[in-house]
């Protein structure tokens with residue numbers, strides 16, 4: 001049981017408006033609609049009440065991982081005054097990982113975390129069909145029944161971390177007539193007090209949300225099984241990545257791939273004609289561009305312990321490689337070995353930055 005309260009009739013937008021009105025925050029970062037009635041949205045910073053009406057904070061889209069967005073915003077310094085950010089759990093987890101990597105400052109950032117039903121691939125949302133297909137009302141209807149909305153990102157359908165692991169204010173909305181707010185942190189509690197909210201004992205999440213959790217766990221297992229069958233052995237890996245065109249979009253949009261000078265973009269990979277000639281001597285034929293598998297394996301070793309399975313990489317892949325499902329499957333197994341869940345706790349050290357003498361003895365055998 002926790003201290004909770006129902007959102008008022010003005011909903012999440014009304015709540016954000018009150019935060020601004022009462023000067024508890026200087027600004028709000030949330031999704032904003034770019035075109036009336038269509039699914040085009042972008043993260044925006046709003047500092048005036050007059051501009052709030054375009055905000056769609058719980059719209060089921062992730063045009064960019066919000067953790068990466070807040071990292072851009074706070075990279076040099078934290079804002080001087082409090083700013084509220086409305087994010088989905090995998091975005092918060094990415095933000096926490098980025099803060100550990102000194103890529104974000106969380107002081108004065110008030111995190112409002114959404115219990116998340118998943119997001120649609122962005123290409124679905126920028127299509128006129130969103131209106132014609134009544135997509136959003138079908139989405140809400142599915143969640144009311146504890147079902148995965150059809151057509152959401154595949155990793156979302158298998159996401160068991162759809163409840164914020166860390167947030168100042170949690171918005172529980174799955175299986176609820178009206179969203180319910182809880183305030184787990186001191187900062188959250190101060191806000192509840194400043195707003196004069198009456199909190200009552202209650203469950204943070206509904207029983208319908210528990211039903212969805214079980215379905216998500218099952219789907220995660222299914223994804224993991226399918227991917228492991230597909231990528232079995234070097235032949236499997238070659239086969240799944242052989243259509244990669246080396247655009248590197250998957251790494252550009254990944255919140256965890258933050259390096260400004262990526263090794264895989266470096267001159268190390270500028271080969272001479274002789275290099276290709278020698279390769280041809282050995283193999284008779286080579287697929288161009290070369291090193292696509294090396295890129296994925298390298299990226300994986302660099303960031304798989306921090307992959308938050310957000311699905312951004314898969315969403316942008318022009319040749320439909322299930323990048324996020326692969327990274328989620330491998331990342332999740334690796335994270336379990338280290339007993340590490342990215343973004344669970346700001347104080348938990350990144351596995352590759354610490355050395356435990358009592359781990360991986362089996363490798364010595």
Ligand code: SF4
Nearest residue numbers: 089090116118156159
């Ligand atoms: S991966 Fe999980 S938290 Fe992230 S958008 Fe999908 S369902 Fe939500």
Ligand code: SF4
Nearest residue numbers: 244245247248250317
């Ligand atoms: S986005 Fe797709 S095609 Fe581009 S590098 Fe990544 S896996 Fe390859």
Ligand code: SF4
Nearest residue numbers: 254307308310311313
């Ligand atoms: S590898 Fe893909 S799924 Fe994992 S954090 Fe990066 S963008 Fe998200």
